[in-house]
Amino acid sequence: MDKIVEKIVGLGIPGLILLVAINVSGYAGAAAITSSLAILGGPAGMLGGIGILGFSVYVSMAISKYSFDRIYTKTIEGLKEKGETKESINIKIDKYPISRSLKLKLKDLLENTHG
Structure with a gap:
């Protein structure tokens, strides 16, 4: 083994x-x-x-190579450019089958992302 x-x-x-x-x-x-x-x-x-x-x-x-935070930030910027709001992104995060701690980290990054 x-x-x-x-x-x-x-x-x-x-x-x-x-x-x-x-x-x-x-x-x-x-x-x-x-x-x-x-x-x-x-x-x-x-x-x-x-x-x-x-x-x-x-x-x-x-x-x-780029770190999780940077990739997530760029993804958020892309979603916002497509018309997504912080609220709609939060709803999607809640539906993801991921751990509670990761959801909290994503939501924290979302709140601290400008744009």
Whole structure:
């Protein structure tokens, strides 16, 4: 098991995402990987799951390069340019399936974002 975890750590964030999905799946072996990829991929199935893992590489690289706060601030600015209000963005944050602490951080950043 240690060797498997070592290989997954080598994959970085996508490996962690896959490891969590496998753990939650309730299956073992190849069935765990297959079902986890299918769950991650949603309607696109296993190929979609592989795409999600690939996309997560780019997201994690962007976060490490630019920081979460800067990416979030730019996203808020983009939403406001498209006509979103602080209230409508707050409503979206409330609906996201994320932790309470992250919701609070996002709302704090939203309140402190100018524009």
